[in-house]
Amino acid sequence: MSRDRKQxxxxxxxxxxxxxxxxxxxxxxxxxxxxRAQGAGVKLGILQPVTGALSYSGQQGKLGAQFAIDxxxxxxxxxxxxxxxxxxxxxxxxxxxxxxxxxxMNAAGVAAIVxxxxxxxxxAASQAAARYDLPYLVDVGVADNIVTRGLKNTFRFGPxxxxxxxxxLENLVTLNEQAGKPAKTVMIVNEDSLFGSGLAKLLNEQLxxxxxxxxxxxxxxxxxxxxxxxxxxxxxxxxxxVIPANYYNEYVLLxxxxxxxxxxxxxxxxxxxxxxxxxxxxxxxxEAAQDIMDCNHWFDPRKEKALALRKKVEGAGQFFTYExxxxxxSVLLAADALAHAGSVEHAKVTAALESSTFSDHIMPYxxxxxxxxxxxxxxxxxxxxxxxxxxxxxPAAFATAKPVFPRQA
Amino acid sequence: MLSPAILIPAILNGVLTGAVYALIALGLTLIxxxxxxxxxxxGALLTxxxxxxxxxxxxxxxxxxxxxxxxxxxxxxxxxxLQRFVIGPASHGDERNVLLVTLGIAIVIENxxxxxxxxxxxxxxxxxxxxxxxxxxxxxxxxxxxxFFAVLVLTLVLWAFMRLTDTGxxxxxxxxEQLGAxxxxxxxxxxxxxxxxxxxxxxxxxxCLLIPTFYVNPYVGQGxxxxxxxxxxxxxxxxxxxALVGGILIGVIESLGGLLFGxxxxxxxxxxxxxxxxxxxxxxxxxxxx
Numbered sequence: 001m002s003r004d005r006k007q008x009x010x011x012x013x014x015x016x017x018x019x020x021x022x023x024x025x026x027x028x029x030x031x032x033x034x035x036r037a038q039g040a041g042v043k044l045g046i047l048q049p050v051t052g053a054l055s056y057s058g059q060q061g062k063l064g065a066q067f068a069i070d071x072x073x074x075x076x077x078x079x080x081x082x083x084x085x086x087x088x089x090x091x092x093x094x095x096x097x098x099x100x101x102x103x104x105m106n107a108a109g110v111a112a113i114v115x116x117x118x119x120x121x122x123x124a125a126s127q128a129a130a131r132y133d134l135p136y137l138v139d140v141g142v143a144d145n146i147v148t149r150g151l152k153n154t155f156r157f158g159p160x161x162x163x164x165x166x167x168x169l170e171n172l173v174t175l176n177e178q179a180g181k182p183a184k185t186v187m188i189v190n191e192d193s194l195f196g197s198g199l200a201k202l203l204n205e206q207l208x209x210x211x212x213x214x215x216x217x218x219x220x221x222x223x224x225x226x227x228x229x230x231x232x233x234x235x236x237x238x239x240x241x242v243i244p245a246n247y248y249n250e251y252v253l254l255x256x257x258x259x260x261x262x263x264x265x266x267x268x269x270x271x272x273x274x275x276x277x278x279x280x281x282x283x284x285x286x287e288a289a290q291d292i293m294d295c296n297h298w299f300d301p302r303k304e305k306a307l308a309l310r311k312k313v314e315g316a317g318q319f320f321t322y323e324x325x326x327x328x329x330s331v332l333l334a335a336d337a338l339a340h341a342g343s344v345e346h347a348k349v350t351a352a353l354e355s356s357t358f359s360d361h362i363m364p365y366x367x368x369x370x371x372x373x374x375x376x377x378x379x380x381x382x383x384x385x386x387x388x389x390x391x392x393x394x395p396a397a398f399a400t401a402k403p404v405f406p407r408q409a
Numbered sequence: 410m411l412s413p414a415i416l417i418p419a420i421l422n423g424v425l426t427g428a429v430y431a432l433i434a435l436g437l438t439l440i441x442x443x444x445x446x447x448x449x450x451x452g453a454l455l456t457x458x459x460x461x462x463x464x465x466x467x468x469x470x471x472x473x474x475x476x477x478x479x480x481x482x483x484x485x486x487x488x489x490x491l492q493r494f495v496i497g498p499a500s501h502g503d504e505r506n507v508l509l510v511t512l513g514i515a516i517v518i519e520n521x522x523x524x525x526x527x528x529x530x531x532x533x534x535x536x537x538x539x540x541x542x543x544x545x546x547x548x549x550x551x552x553x554x555x556x557f558f559a560v561l562v563l564t565l566v567l568w569a570f571m572r573l574t575d576t577g578x579x580x581x582x583x584x585x586e587q588l589g590a591x592x593x594x595x596x597x598x599x600x601x602x603x604x605x606x607x608x609x610x611x612x613x614x615x616x617c618l619l620i621p622t623f624y625v626n627p628y629v630g631q632g633x634x635x636x637x638x639x640x641x642x643x644x645x646x647x648x649x650x651x652a653l654v655g656g657i658l659i660g661v662i663e664s665l666g667g668l669l670f671g672x673x674x675x676x677x678x679x680x681x682x683x684x685x686x687x688x689x690x691x692x693x694x695x696x697x698x699x
Contacts, residue, residue: 051520053628055528192673220672223632225623228422229667232415249530249624256622260539261548284532287539 041082042344044069044334045089045105045113047125048327052093053222056248057117057323061139062088063316064327065114067309072335079339091116095124102128111344112137112337114330117323119143119194126154133346135337135353139330140297140323142272143194147373153346155353155370157330158297158363159378165202168271168295171382171394173210175269175293175405182266182406183240186212189230189254191246192219199245199271215239224250227257234258240266240406244273251275255288266406270294277383277390280319289385291407293393297322298381299362302398306362329361333368336360364398418547419668420661425553427660428560429619433633434640434652435567436611439604441638443584443647445504446496446605449511451637452630453518454609458484458616459625460522466533466620473535474555477617481610488609493602522627530626538621556618563614564653567607571649580604584647639683645696654694658682 046065049058069084077083087108089101098121105113112135116122122141129136130151138146138156142164147156159167176183188203190196200217207214215237218230231254234242242265244254251274258264268276268291275281276294299306299320309328310320318324333356338344341352359367365377382394384403391401433455440448458480465476491514500506540551571577582590583600591597623629640659644651659679667675686693 050528051523055523055628056530056626059528218672221676224672225632226422226426226664228426229419229664230672232418232422233668236412236415249626252530252532252624256539260541260550262541284534 041085042078042338043085043087043108043110044331044338045087045102045108045110045115046327046331047089047091047098047101047105047113047115047121049091049093049097049117049121051090052097054093054118057140057321058091058093060318060321060323061115061117061327063313063318064324065139065331067312067324068328068331068335072332078335080342081338081344084335091121091125093118093121095120097121098125099128101125102134106132106134109344110134111346112334112349114334115139115327116141119146122146126151129153133350135334135346135349137330137334137353139327151373153350155373155375157333157361157365157368157375157378158326159380160374161198163378164272164295164380165199165206167380168269168382169203169206169210171295172269174394175382175403178403179405181211184211184213185215185237185239186241186243187215187234187237187239188217189234189242189244189246190217190219191222191224191250193222195272196245203243203271212241220246220250222247222250224253227254228261230254231257231261231263234265235261235263238265242268244268244270244276246274248274248278248281252281252285252288255281255292256285259285259288264407264409268292270296272296272380276385278319278321279390280321282385282388282390286388290388291385291404293382293384293403293405295380295382297326298364298383298392299325300364300398301392301400302364303362305360309362325362329363332361333358364395414546415668416665419664421544421547421549423661423664424657425549425557425660426664427657428557428653429553429615429656430633430636430640430660431653431656432556432560432563432611432615432618434637434644434656435564435649436608436615437637438641438644438647438649438652439580439611440608441641441646443580444601444604447504447508447511448608449508449634450491450514450518451608451612452632452634453515454484454488454630455612455616455633456522456625456627456630457487457518458609458613459620459623459629460526461613462617462620463531463533463625466535473533473617473620477614480617481613484613485606485610487606489602489606491609492605493598496605497598497601519627526627528626530624532624533620535621550622552618552621559614559618560653560656563611564649567611568649576600576603636679639679641693643683643686643693645693648693648695651693651695 048061050062069086073083087105087110089105091098091101102125113129114137116125116138117140119141122138123146126136130153133153136154142161144160144162186207188200190200204214244251270276273294276292277296282289313320313324336358337349337352337356341348354370357367369376381392383390384393386401392399393403437451440446461480462473462476465471496510499510537551541548542554579595579600583597587597640652640655644655662678662682666678
């Protein structure tokens with residue numbers, strides 16, 4: 001094409017080239033069938049909120065899914081079905097955006113959908129997909145009711161909120177007991193939507209039973225521009241433990257303000273902490289991040305494949321976040337189910353997911369086993385930021401470091 | 410809970426936060442208060458300025474306090490060009506069109522930022538970013554104290570500019586009686602451009618003062634727009650002193666509201682005050698009845 005244009009670019013040529021370019025560009029995201037000339041393939045829907053408030057997480061999730069798809073396609077695609085054609089949809093950080101994309105994906109003839117990220121989007125999108133019995137694999141969404149509504153088409157590879165909170169509490173008790181019970185008082189700082197307030201409520205119910213006194217729970221909106229007042233409140237009550245439950249930006253602001261105001265409790269213990277297990281946070285603010293503990297999604301550091309993916313992601317100039325590896329694994333799982341189904345028929349793919357024993361993933365879960373759509377082996381991991389890196393401190397089976405608790409004043 | 414040990418630092422903190430709000434509102438009071446342009450792009454322009462300050466630090470290694478010398482004139486020129494060649498011609502003098510044009514500009518800027526820089530939240534770690542001044546009753550972040558005094562100086566400079574220079578007088582003349590100003594030989598289109606440019610330059614300075622302690626992502630500016638509009642109405646449309654006092658007042662109200670009612674409810678205080686001002690003194694604290 002470029003050779004033809006050597007003599008100059010006429011208006012008509014320009015319009016034709018632009019139209020073709022636009023068609024190719026759009027096709028890459030929305031209508032991959034244009035590019036699928038080399039034979040039969042399987043259409044897979046990837047749903048992520050790549051614009052709006054959740055866009056960073058959405059873009060990370062999309063990246064993880066793309067790594068998995070590239071890997072699968074590099075070896076010829078899914079056995080018996082051919083290469084994966086991505087039908088990408090932007091949920092625009094809203095449940096309505098998610099459901100609209102599900103409709104489009106169904107019209108495009110996808111065999112399954114992977115993604116959603118936020119619980120609210122996953123809830124709405126999986127329900128929309130259920131109308132067509134279209135298999136839906138939740139990548140992150142932790143709300144328990146995503147898999148308790150009796151939807152046959154919905155599966156979640158990662159752990160739900162209940163499992164995460166239970167593990168977080170058990171590990172906190174163990175951690176405290178091992179250290180000689182230095183922590184008795186707790187303050188919770190939570191964002192005030194479903195995620196943060198739900199967690200705060202649960203912690204307020206459970207922590208007293210485990211011997212901790214909750215001095216105060218401080219909710220805040222997202223976004224919050226300034227954490228000085230919250231840190232002042234914490235400082236005035238001087239708790240042994242601070243438990244933050246908020247999203248990335250607020251988490252970082254809180255940690256930075258704590259550092260600036262010289263607030264150093266015996267421990268900072270997060271549950272699904274927005275930045276607590278983020279390499280980005282550790283790299284940018286190593287001092288503020290030091291010793292912070294978190295109970296969160298985490299890859300299995302014993303698996304070569306996990307380390308290789310991390311290298312690839314970081315090589316691409318991106319951070320290896322949980323959205324990346326959960327989506328990577330979810331796409332691999334979808335591909336495995338499609339291979340076992342040997343068909344793109346919704347019922348067969350759903351049946352293949354129900355009986356899935358997929359183990360070639362990079363999470364510390366063991367082979368998949370779905371009961372009512374929930375992967376039974378899925379569990380979170382406890383991490384701690386130590387010496388500018390993130391180490392696994394629980395479970396002991398694959399811990400890479402011993403916890404530092406209480407930390408030095 | 411309400412011991413002076415918490416109350417005094419909270420008020421001081423509110424004053425420092427309010428100073429940055431004031432600076433963002435200063436830009437808006439010129440554009441919205443003087444020109445009556447409901448500038449929906451104000452937040453997006455702040456985002457653009459924050460990105461400029463971020464990349465000046467990351468790519469050129471320029472401290473935001475030094476980079477401001479280049480970024481402020483750059484944004485003045487950008488604001489001038491935006492008003493002169495986009496907003497002005499596209500609006501055809503109709504205020505409703507201005508509303509839509511500025512909304513369109515906001516969408517374009519935010520989505521260009523999203524396309525170019527992704528949704529990633531970016532922060533910088535300047536050498537003095539975590540330094541504090543111990544004033545006995547509170548630890549005050551050095552960056553925030555610097556920001557406070559910079560805003561005071563800037564307000565004074567802007568006030569003097571509006572009072573003492575020919576351009577300042579021309580801006581006031583255009584604001585008061587556009588046709589009269591035109592008849593007196595003032596180039597109204599140029600003055601509109603200059604005013605919009607000044608407002609945008611104020612945002613650039615605010616961005617350079619904000620970035621050491623804050624973050625930037627393509628949507629970060631949105632969080633400041635409503636507060637800025639509130640301050641402009643509270644302080645009085647077009648009043649520079651009003652923007653400063655209103656900004657600090659809103660900062661303190663937000664801070665104390667957060668302390669007393671929790672952060673989730675604390676911001677309600679801002680809007681309660683806003684409604685009260687509209688009811689009791691619609692011209693704002695320093696506004697003049699039209």
